[in-house]
Amino acid sequence: MEKNATTERPEQIDPKTSDNRVVIFDTTLRDGEQSPGASMNLSEKIVIAQALRDLRVDVIEAGFPIASPGDFEAVRAIARQVQGPTIAGLARCQKQDIDRAWDALQDATHKRIHVFLATSAIHREYKLNMAKEEIVRRAVEGVTMARAYCDDVEFSAEDAARTEPDFLAEVVERVIEAGATTVNIPDTVGYAMPNQFSDLIHHLKSHVRDIDKAIISVHCHNDLGMAVANSLAAVKAGARQIECTINGIGERAGNCSLEEAVMAMRTRRDYFDLETNINTRAIFPTSKLVSNITGLHVQRNKAIVGQNAFAHEAGIHQHGVLKHQETYEIMKPEDVGIKSNQLVLGKHSGRHAFRNWVEEHGYTLSDEEFQRAFEAFKVLADKKKDIYDADIEALIEGGLNRQDTPWQIVSIQTNAGTNAIPTATIALLHAGENRRVEEAACGDGPVDALYKAIERVVGFRVRLKDYQLRSITRGKDAQGEISIAVEIDNRTYRGRSVSTDIMEASAKAFLNVINGYINQRERSLANAAAGAEQLVGARP
Numbered sequence: 211m212e213k214n215a216t217t218e219r220p221e222q223i224d225p226k227t228s229d230n231r232v233v234i235f236d237t238t239l240r241d242g243e244q245s246p247g248a249s250m251n252l253s254e255k256i257v258i259a260q261a262l263r264d265l266r267v268d269v270i271e272a273g274f275p276i277a278s279p280g281d282f283e284a285v286r287a288i289a290r291q292v293q294g295p296t297i298a299g300l301a302r303c304q305k306q307d308i309d310r311a312w313d314a315l316q317d318a319t320h321k322r323i324h325v326f327l328a329t330s331a332i333h334r335e336y337k338l339n340m341a342k343e344e345i346v347r348r349a350v351e352g353v354t355m356a357r358a359y360c361d362d363v364e365f366s367a368e369d370a371a372r373t374e375p376d377f378l379a380e381v382v383e384r385v386i387e388a389g390a391t392t393v394n395i396p397d398t399v400g401y402a403m404p405n406q407f408s409d410l411i412h413h414l415k416s417h418v419r420d421i422d423k424a425i426i427s428v429h430c431h432n433d434l435g436m437a438v439a440n441s442l443a444a445v446k447a448g449a450r451q452i453e454c455t456i457n458g459i460g461e462r463a464g465n466c467s468l469e470e471a472v473m474a475m476r477t478r479r480d481y482f483d484l485e486t487n488i489n490t491r492a493i494f495p496t497s498k499l500v501s502n503i504t505g506l507h508v509q510r511n512k513a514i515v516g517q518n519a520f521a522h523e524a525g526i527h528q529h530g531v532l533k534h535q536e537t538y539e540i541m542k543p544e545d546v547g548i549k550s551n552q553l554v555l556g557k558h559s560g561r562h563a564f565r566n567w568v569e570e571h572g573y574t575l576s577d578e579e580f581q582r583a584f585e586a587f588k589v590l591a592d593k594k595k596d597i598y599d600a601d602i603e604a605l606i607e608g609g610l611n612r613q614d615t616p617w618q619i620v621s622i623q624t625n626a627g628t629n630a631i632p633t634a635t636i637a638l639l640h641a642g643e644n645r646r647v648e649e650a651a652c653g654d655g656p657v658d659a660l661y662k663a664i665e666r667v668v669g670f671r672v673r674l675k676d677y678q679l680r681s682i683t684r685g686k687d688a689q690g691e692i693s694i695a696v697e698i699d700n701r702t703y704r705g706r707s708v709s710t711d712i713m714e715a716s717a718k719a720f721l722n723v724i725n726g727y728i729n730q731r732e733r734s735l736a737n738a739a740a741g742a743e744q745l746v747g748a749r750p
């Protein structure tokens with residue numbers, strides 16, 4: 211499944227020659243992935259990178275290639291497959307990191323090596339054990355090594371917001387001299403206040419020789435809820451790149467939220483007089499995709515993409531909006547990809563209306579995906595009186611991660627109640643072998659009983675690490691979303707499912723994990739067998 215690429219990517223504008231263009235550097239796949247619990251696999255990262263391309267971000271930071279073979283592979287695959295934006299790879303100021311980043315970026319059309327080194331006193335003394343002179347030397351060395359490979363090099367002075375401004379200016383001047391084309395000023399621990407951060411950018415602009423030879427970037431964390439405010443204060447002061455993530459995910463309290471920064475600059479163009487290249491209509495679908503894949507839910511009242519962001523409950527507001535939308539709406543929901551006029555879909559709707567909905571919401575489904583989504587929609591419409599957009603989105607997005615085989619549900623029965631021993635009976639079909647197996651079990655609750663019965667059918671045990679139930683739509687017949695994390699062979703697998711019946715959703719989420727594990731194990735065995743065959747073939 212791929213989101214529509216809505217419009218052509220316009221010629222890249224160089225912010226050094228256009229005073230009011232702000233570069234959007236997305237780090238959902240790198241800093242965003244540093245959110246505890248947000249790890250993504252290779253195919254999920256590629257799907258997100260494609261969505262970021264369609265959103266028209268300027269730079270995708272695809273990962274930190276030295277961090278792990280998986281990170282390296284993800285950066286390499288995105289560099290190969292996602293054309294348009296610049297692809298960046300992160301590296302410490304050391305040769306092996308820079309070499310690894312360069313290897314991973316080889317196939318990208320536009321590539322950037324992003325080197326970083328902390329500059330603040332606390333990081334120098336306690337973390338790096340380096341004096342100021344060594345910091346300058348290592349930073350210059352890092353940029354020089356990266357420039358030997360690549361024309362586009364970014365240097366980040368980690369913890370810049372807590373660095374002595376004059377020392378920061380010295381580092382920035384020296385890395386520009388060494389060839390850095392972007393200099394990033396991170397508020398790594400979310401400590402800055404907007405006026406102070408703005409003063410810091412002014413300080414660099416007035417104290418760094420040749421500051422105009424590089425783009426000033428900012429990378430703000432949200433520990434005090436200031437990430438967006440600080441980023442906006444910085445662009446007002448002359449920074450021309452914002453590093454941000456979808457839904458503001460990232461290390462600890464997260465990063466500057468892309469959708470908030472972009473929509474603030476767009477909605478208050480009168481104040482900022484700045485532009486980005488973002489296709490704002492792709493914001494909402496991208497937000498949904500990221501939340502679906504990472505399992506990090508967006509709070510209802512989150513600006514721009516929260517479920518309530520464009521909802522009016524109060525009578526006085528509703529009255530105002532009915533008379534004139536702008537009385538209580540400063541942005542149009544359509545501008546961020548949220549439909550304002552809902553086409554009401556229900557059990558009597560046919561394929562045309564459903565296809566219309568799918569296309570209007572920015573999805574491109576293959577014939578098979580469409581048919582599966584339509585059938586699932588009909589089943590849901592039979593069970594549920596009111597179908598909301600969120601119901602259908604859940605149903606389509608759910609298809610993205612679905613591991614349908616080999617084990618499929620034939621029937622589920624659970625029994626629980628006060629003073630009753632919870633029991634579950636399940637019948638599963640092994641699709642490949644056309645084998646039907648039934649098992650029953652007791653447990654500490656109906657879900658525990660259900661999971662034990664499933665373990666008996668598939669023949670192995672797993673450890674449930676996390677189980678979350680959330681209502682994702684409204685009404686008595688709301689759909690429940692189950693998100694689980696399960697440990698098998700020392701690895702964590704995640705599963706998710708949505709249904710009006712939470713026992714069914716629980717079983718499907720569990721089978722999602724079991725099937726994912728079985729499929730992956732089979733792929734590894736097949737790869738190992740192919741490798742062994744090659745070795746045998748290669749023998750003299």
Ligand SMILES: CC(=O)SCCNC(=O)CCNC(=O)[C@H](O)C(C)(C)COP(=O)(O)OP(=O)(O)OC[C@H]1O[C@@H](n2cnc3c(N)ncnc32)[C@H](O)[C@@H]1OP(=O)(O)O
Pocket residue numbers: 241244274276277278301302303304326327328337338368398461
């Ligand atoms: C602010 C940020 O978000 S920066 C990015 C943070 N992201 C991550 O750390 C996620 C990925 N990280 C990892 O997978 C690992 O930390 C690795 C692979 C990078 C390094 O792992 P290890 O070699 O085991 O080192 P570890 O993480 O324990 O310690 C970091 C080392 O890097 C050094 N270091 C930290 N930053 C830098 C830098 N910018 N340049 C050079 N060296 C650095 C530290 O001094 C320490 O060195 P030491 O081993 O000589 O004491």
Ligand SMILES: CC(C)C(=O)C(=O)O
Pocket residue numbers: 241326366367368369394396397398399429431
């Ligand atoms: C590597 C840098 C940009 C970073 O993530 C930070 O300082 O938070």
